Amino acid sequence: xxxxxxxxxxxxxxxxxxxxxxxxxxxxxxxxxxxxxxxxxxxxxxxxxxxxxxxxxxxxxxxxxxxxxxxxxxxxxxxxxxxxxxxxxxxxxxxxxxxxxxxxxxxxxxxxxxxxxxxxxxxxxxxxxxxxxxxxxxxxxxxxxxxxxxxxxxxxxxxxxxxxxxxxxxxxxxxxxxxxxxxxxxxxxxxxxxxxxxxxxxxxxxxxxxxxxxxxxxxxxxxxxxxxxxxxxxxxxxxxxxxxxxxxxxxxxxxxxxxxxxxxxxxxxxxxxxxxxxxxxxxxxxxxxx
Numbered sequence: 032x033x034x035x036x037x038x039x040x041x042x043x044x045x046x047x048x049x050x051x052x053x054x055x056x057x058x059x060x061x062x063x064x065x066x067x068x069x070x071x072x073x074x075x076x077x078x079x080x081x082x083x084x085x086x087x088x089x090x091x092x093x094x095x096x097x098x099x100x101x102x103x104x105x106x107x108x109x110x111x112x113x114x115x116x117x118x119x120x121x122x123x124x125x126x127x128x129x130x131x132x133x134x135x136x137x138x139x140x141x142x143x144x145x146x147x148x149x150x151x152x153x154x155x156x157x158x159x160x161x162x163x164x165x166x167x168x169x170x171x172x173x174x175x176x177x178x179x180x181x182x183x184x185x186x187x188x189x190x191x192x193x194x195x196x197x198x199x200x201x202x203x204x205x206x207x208x209x210x211x212x213x214x215x216x217x218x219x220x221x222x223x224x225x226x227x228x229x230x231x232x233x234x235x236x237x238x239x240x241x242x243x244x245x246x247x248x249x250x251x252x253x254x255x256x257x258x259x260x261x262x263x264x265x266x267x268x269x270x271x272x273x274x275x276x277x278x279x280x281x282x283x284x285x286x287x288x289x290x291x292x293x294x295x296x297x298x299x300x301x302x303x304x305x306x307x308x309x310x311x312x313x314x315x316x317x318x319x320x321x
Contacts, residue, residue, distance in 0.1 A: 078143045078147055080120070080143075080147065089118065089187065091120050091144070093123065094123065094124065094182055094207050095222060095226045095228070095229060096123065097222040097223070097224045097225070097226040097230070098226060098229065098230055098231075101220055101223075101232060102180055102205045102232045103124075103128060103131065103205075105205055105218065105220055105234045107203070108128060108131065108133055108178055109133070110131070110132045112133055112134070112178050113133075113134050113177050113178070114136070114176065114178045114180060115136045115138065115176035115179055116135070116136070116137045116179075116180045116181065117138055117168045117180070117181040117183065117191070118139060118168060118181060119138060119139045119144075119163060120137075120139060120144055120148075120182075121147055121151060122139075122144075122147070122149075122161075122163060124137070124180050125137040125148070125152075125161050125163065126157055126161060129152065129155070129161040130155060130157055132160070133160070134161070135162075136161065136163070136164065136173075136176075137163040137164070138166045138168055138173065139166075140168075142165050145163050145164070168191070169190070169191070169194075174198060174199070176198075176202065177199075177202055178203045178205070179195065179198075179204045180205050180206075181204075181205075181206050182206070182207035182229075183206070183209065184209060185209045185210060185211075188211045188212070189211060192212065192214060195237060196237060196238075196258075198237050200237055200238060200239040200278075200281045200296070201236060201237060201280030202236070202280075203234065204236075204237065205233070205234050206232065206233045207229060207231075207232055208229050208231050208232070208233075209233070210233050211233070214235065214258045215260075216234055216235055218233075218234040219231065219232065219234070220232050220234070235259075236259070236280045238256075238259040238278035238279070239278055239280065239281045239296040240256065241278065241283065241296055241301070242256040243318055243319075244318070244319060245301065245317065245319075246317050246318075246320075246321060247265065247314065247316045248314060248315075249265070249267050250265055250266045250267040251265070251320070251321070252264070252287065252316070253266075254274065256278075260276075260277055260278075261274070261278060261285055262274060262276075265287040267288070272287050273287070274286070274287045276292075278296070281295050281296045281297065282294075282295055283295070283301065283303075289307050289308060290305045290306065291305065291307075292304075292305045293305070293306075294314070299317060299318040299319070300315065300317055301315070301316045302315040302316070
């Protein structure tokens with residue numbers, strides 16, 4: 032009787048030992064399965080960008096904070112703006128805009144830099160007003176920006192130029208260090224202070240498109256346009272007067288003969304005031320030949 036009672040007890044102890052061993056063996060396997068995810072997460076969090084590291088089209092070099100501040104000042108950024116940084120790197124320009132209460136976005140090809148930028152935005156408390164996305168700037172839509180910032184090579188700036196010129200008139204563009212080829216900047220500044228490298232910025236305002244034929248109250252005007260600069264002729268009866276002028280976004284000032292015209296472009300219409308020998312009058316002109 033004692034033997035018969037001892038057998039079930041022995042089986043029970045044996046089963047418990049087997050189960051215990053199974054759990055002990057299974058547990059390390061479960062931890063091992065998690066290791067790659069933990070390692071990947073740790074690697075992403077430990078990513079530290081190096082100045083000069085290779086990127087898709089350029090190497091990464093950080094913009095000095097002094098110039099970041101001056102670039103945003105140069106663009107007259109306000110809380111009504113939407114800043115998009117093309118090739119946003121570690122996110123410092125976007126984050127600086129966010130700390131000013133400005134909605135901003137960074138487009139960056141390197142996924143590690145995007146992840147780093149998001150963490151930096153969290154640390155600076157601006158993750159609710161800025162965003163970072165991974166993308167190729169030449170395949171991205173940034174047409175809703177009111178301010179574009181960038182730090183690209185001159186060849187990339189020139190490649191980007193037609194896209195920028197198709198943006199809404201009045202959009203502001205600021206480039207760290209490099210120009211846009213033969214598109215003369217509207218303004219240039221130096222960061223000053225203790226900035227020792229990459230301390231210059233160039234600024235442009237996207238001009239309205241006015242090239243073509245316009246009908247004025249005093250004759251037909253033909254305009255040519257090279258970026259923000261305007262030239263052409265105004266035919267008044269048998270007399271042809273030269274036209275020279277400049278656009279600042281949708282605002283235009285030009286001279287034709289003795290007249291100085293100051294106005295605003297609105298698609299196929301221009302309107303404003305003109306001055307002739309000190310006498311001022313209002314004018315409206317329409318695009319198109321008679």
